[in-house]
Amino acid sequence: MSELMWAGIKAIRGKGAEFKQVEIPRIDDNHLLVKVKAVSICGTDKHIYNWDPWAAGRLNPPLIFGHECCGEVVEVGKNVKKIKVGNIIAAESHIPCGVCKQCRMGNMHICDNLRILGVDTDGIFAEYAVLPEIVCWKVRKDLDPAIASIHEPFGNSVYVVMSGDVATKRVAIVGDGPTAAFACGIAKAVGAERIYNIGMQPFNLDICRKMGADVSINVAEDKDFITRIHDETSGGVDVVLDMAGNQPAIDTGFKLLRKAGTYVMFGIPPEPVRVDISDYIIFKGAKVIGVNGRKMFETWYQMSALLSGGMVDPTPVITHRYPFKDFLKAMEMFALGTEPSSKVVLLME
């Protein structure tokens, strides 16, 4: 008889989740078994919990969800080359096929056969998880497991900021959620001259300010900030990092952008958006860069420097920590928004 573990499970095609005991999974030659230490909750997990149209179209319950993790390797398959039992790892959530054109061109993050942990396969809201070696990233043994668990979303922000090439630049970061907050810290660490953070939630704007935003703008209250920033920057910011992804964010972002500037798109608009291509992109001679996931594995090396190297302290973003046994309570708080929160982490011990 197999041993059991606790897991957070999307059990049925509908709202909610379950927290129950299931069998500990077994590895084959090409995988390794991780004892999970911490797992943070992503906005995607909220979509899954709330069973929105995207989730309904993509997931096949029952499934263990969750994909932002830190754990200790407790067993390795015989084809595993480098990772050893005892290593502490964070995990990339994108599992690439390794043989398609995108994988062969160095774009594993947009693999043609991509499977996402906790979406297309069992994830890591669980005491144990099975992972392929390719997605495992060794981290410092003494790194706070909560910090280690947020590598994945932090990596989104790293990819975004590095795509914007922000050193010595004036940067507008549109949005105030966790990836925007991380982006403030990263942009500051890699030499942005001045960071304008455009958001709506005082609770979140405050976190962004702690992370490094120089100027906080609450669009609900401040009506003439576009003109003011144009004046201060003599023509607009050099770089816009759009972490929000909606019609007003995009209009705001492009209006703030100077000629020959760079606009990085990360926030995902739920539907098509009207774009004044002439004024926003062509006459400005602007460059627009679409970003999703993390570059595998350039972004992870950059992350190591930033997190393990101590260049950025992400703790202001981690607003909530729960013991794993309170999984349902944490999910409910986060999914229903009963408290203001940014990054929520579940800790196994």
Next chain:
Amino acid sequence: MSELMWAGIKAIRGKGAEFKQVEIPRIDDNHLLVKVKAVSICGTDKHIYNWDPWAAGRLNPPLIFGHECCGEVVEVGKNVKKIKVGNIIAAESHIPCGVCKQCRMGNMHICDNLRILGVDTDGIFAEYAVLPEIVCWKVRKDLDPAIASIHEPFGNSVYVVMSGDVATKRVAIVGDGPTAAFACGIAKAVGAERIYNIGMQPFNLDICRKMGADVSINVAEDKDFITRIHDETSGGVDVVLDMAGNQPAIDTGFKLLRKAGTYVMFGIPPEPVRVDISDYIIFKGAKVIGVNGRKMFETWYQMSALLSGGMVDPTPVITHRYPFKDFLKAMEMFALGTEPSSKVVLLME
């Protein structure tokens, strides 16, 4: 009493143009006088002739219009450093200030104080024109003046194609006007593996084919080309060059683009366009580049190689040649579209 010359003039705020004698202009120390040999007609000149809303909002008649020229330098001001009497020149139409941030950053083509020849100042539908040295580009004495005169629009296409980095790539060129036709020739010359040209006018598609398009697609007749191209290219073209700039062109272009591809926007949509930012840009990890004008003067060095170096023969695009005395006849044909045409050139001799 001054000497007189013939000129094509936007005389009043309304449709049409005049062809009449005016005084030959005089230069100051910082300018040079050019005896025009050939001038080609731009789509912009059609807007001016037809006095559309853009023209009505920008121009102050009376004004000599026209800006795509070849001429011989007949007089130089004493501060002119390099251009000599007797040089044959083509002209950049964008006159930069030289001291703004964009000029100082190497982006003279989007100068904050840009003046456009024949739009903001007297242009070159005339026997003589006054130019600042900065916009004059020496060309081979034996180059056909008609070819020399089309440097300016050809340069748009050069900037577009070089922004797309097309060598060994599959390229979709959306649009079939003169800049699309030039782009076909340039993309072929710099090593595109395969050029798909998407247009609507059989007359124009035929010119693009002569210039180098491998596959011509008439969207009016061919309904399943997007699927077909995806199959042929195993996932979409590497690069889209959008020379059309309208809602269907943009939808077509992004649907044709593969993941991690590059989309160059040159065609100017007259109004905002709906863009499915998630599927078109973010999930694809696409790069979008806005292009206008010509890089001053990197693009001109590239043009020299392509035109003076004989790498591209643009003659299939030059569908009409008129003597300058037939200016009004040529403008009317072009502006009213009484004949199918691509590039129309007026010759002084």
Next chain:
Amino acid sequence: MSELMWAGIKAIRGKGAEFKQVEIPRIDDNHLLVKVKAVSICGTDKHIYNWDPWAAGRLNPPLIFGHECCGEVVEVGKNVKKIKVGNIIAAESHIPCGVCKQCRMGNMHICDNLRILGVDTDGIFAEYAVLPEIVCWKVRKDLDPAIASIHEPFGNSVYVVMSGDVATKRVAIVGDGPTAAFACGIAKAVGAERIYNIGMQPFNLDICRKMGADVSINVAEDKDFITRIHDETSGGVDVVLDMAGNQPAIDTGFKLLRKAGTYVMFGIPPEPVRVDISDYIIFKGAKVIGVNGRKMFETWYQMSALLSGGMVDPTPVITHRYPFKDFLKAMEMFALGTEPSSKVVLLME
């Protein structure tokens, strides 16, 4: 009892090679078996045959050498994902580990644990060879096997030329061996305006001219070509591709290079070289790029367009074709240089 095959073998630590029957190798789950159709001979094979100091320091005989191949897949291991029995493949000769930092950063060609086919493992001077899937590249079934076999060295030249970004540029290609000849053809195909080929062997210079060199310079006879090229190019060539790699080549290359130009180093000097860093690199603001191998697999996609897409015809470089049974004769001719030759191919049928 196993079946036998003929193979070209470095049997002892000393000059020469043997041609004899050995057992056909067997695959495991992660490999595939290829029936070799054609194999071309590399300069490296000459070093191995002649047992020069590099070979003596690197190889452990007995070993089947040879690494430039075309073959048909006749058996696949169960973990092979994409390659099928019946596929015709060319092979990358660099076998990467897949897990080191360079592999994870998209630089498999400089993997920390690189093994080279026919150098560190048994190669493909044989009727059958065992390969890992990662190095197999499907080619068109109807491609001449001789052409298919030269993908590997052709790919060196592709990586070199693409690193030089030669479109619309004046390019000096220093050297006249097979990779220089390929580079001439590739540079022409991707839009070099003018190719100056600098060599020493009339036989080879002639091949380079057939491949696309515009100007052939024999340094043994032409003493003032540097001045002449500077005059013709108004200050030097835009790009130097150094396929030779020795003191005079490097002095020549840098003297030909214009300010802000790009120098691609591929030819491997056998010992340190004196470089006038001030005049050659710093005052010129030059960029120097070291190239070896092929980018895995960006270069291979480019190669597909160039070879399978028919953009370059490499046949002038293939000066000799031998039946495989004449292996020793071909090796001797090539290694001792008894005839002028460029690329020598062995054909199995």
Next chain:
Amino acid sequence: MSELMWAGIKAIRGKGAEFKQVEIPRIDDNHLLVKVKAVSICGTDKHIYNWDPWAAGRLNPPLIFGHECCGEVVEVGKNVKKIKVGNIIAAESHIPCGVCKQCRMGNMHICDNLRILGVDTDGIFAEYAVLPEIVCWKVRKDLDPAIASIHEPFGNSVYVVMSGDVATKRVAIVGDGPTAAFACGIAKAVGAERIYNIGMQPFNLDICRKMGADVSINVAEDKDFITRIHDETSGGVDVVLDMAGNQPAIDTGFKLLRKAGTYVMFGIPPEPVRVDISDYIIFKGAKVIGVNGRKMFETWYQMSALLSGGMVDPTPVITHRYPFKDFLKAMEMFALGTEPSSKVVLLME
């Protein structure tokens, strides 16, 4: 009769300098007159003072030398467009022609007709100086004139660091003079993870440490640092910034560099250097970038962010401040090295 001013003058072809009164120069329409507030002394000024072979081959005395300045504009010619009387400026020392190929390609810093302030024309060891508008850069009125005067050498370091793209990288800065010290501060400000500073002078190494070096290595004492750094970085540093420029520096730098790393060459070796091109550049797949001067004017915008924006405090590098009347004393101290010093500034008030 004209008014007089004090100036530091290279009066004769030989060692030394003079400090005497000369006429205040007059401007024409294209220049402006600056009342100098501070001027810092460059290593080049030492070469001029000591009349070394470079100086003897380049300069035509008598000449006011000096080129690193801060001043107030007191008169402007009528063709000056943007700079106004009362502006405080720092000056670019490279005066470009504006019409050569390099200037037209955005490389004014390597103009074919470059004249250097205080070398090819009268410089700014003087109470007043005449400058063309193009080299004047407005700075904050309240910026310490000593800091404002060091824009020019600081800009060298900015160009070097930005060429190295150091964010999240491990960087070796070879050399310990003022440009190396500035580079330490800049690399730290734009997000280098770890800076190894390799030098010889404890006085200078200490300044570099104050500016941001994480690890100071004195090559005179530390014999196994190359191995140690390779171990710490798992294969070498990502970027080398060579501010020294001599045989041991270059050997050290390349040995420290990891595969696929970037080597920026700024220090000027007085004679050719032996370079192991195979191991240092080709097998590593390294990129080498030659840097001199400052990009005009991208580097200046970056400098504004760093100095006026307060991202870097350069004061530890300014080891000596003299009143201008002590010009000869300061020059002698600096040129003869009678005291350890880094940056020496002369102040007019």
